[in-house]
Amino acid sequence: MPEVPDAPQALNPQETERFNQLVLPHLDSAFNLARWLLRNRTDAQDVTQEAMLRAYRFFGGFHGGDARAWLLQIVRNTCFSWMEKNRRPEPEAEFNEEVHLPNSITPEALAIASNNRDRLARALETLPPRFREVLVLRELEGCSYKEISAITSIPIGTVMSALSRARQQLQVALTNPTREEAAREL
Numbered sequence: 001m002p003e004v005p006d007a008p009q010a011l012n013p014q015e016t017e018r019f020n021q022l023v024l025p026h027l028d029s030a031f032n033l034a035r036w037l038l039r040n041r042t043d044a045q046d047v048t049q050e051a052m053l054r055a056y057r058f059f060g061g062f063h064g065g066d067a068r069a070w071l072l073q074i075v076r077n078t079c080f081s082w083m084e085k086n087r088r089p090e091p092e093a094e095f096n097e098e099v100h101l102p103n104s105i106t107p108e109a110l111a112i113a114s115n116n117r118d119r120l121a122r123a124l125e126t127l128p129p130r131f132r133e134v135l136v137l138r139e140l141e142g143c144s145y146k147e148i149s150a151i152t153s154i155p156i157g158t159v160m161s162a163l164s165r166a167r168q169q170l171q172v173a174l175t176n177p178t179r180e181e182a183a184r185e186l
Contacts (some may be wrong), residue, residue: 015060022062030075031048033076037083043086054074068143073150073153127169130166131170135167
């Protein structure tokens with residue numbers, strides 16, 4: 001049977017075990033990044049699977065270092081490639097200033113916590129892709145500035161300034177209610 005050019009190349013058993021030990025533990029982080037970048041769970045699952053195949057295919061070229069950062073860079077690149085093929089481009093600098101107002105273990109406390117998580121998720125989704133990406137990598141995935149720089153291929157100084165601006169925009173999004181939320185509170 002002829003070999004398919006894009007099919008993953010089989011690794012030897014030692015390399016497969018090394019891949020399983022170094023890369024597979026970061027599968028949840030890979031999916032999380034894809035989900036936030038694509039904003040669709042099904043698309044994120046597809047793209048994460050494609051990214052894992054790419055990681056497997058090119059694992060022979062990985063010679064140590066931070067496997068998590070290496071994998072997340074593959075996921076990021078796979079996400080942006082997928083978006084180029086399947087979606088209209090998002091405006092990079094567009095920002096909606098009118099988003100959300102911030103709101104003991106009781107049913108009421110649980111409902112408020114759930115509402116806060118939902119508001120945070122909606123506020124994150126309003127951020128431009130670059131800002132959303134660096135916030136997810138730093139705050140949700142716990143990546144260092146150096147790792148974010150390696151994953152996104154942007155200088156550390158730019159990472160720090162993007163994080164600062166992203167945090168400011170997220171704060172505005174969380175403290176300014178949308179018209180619908182303001183009307184509900186009246």
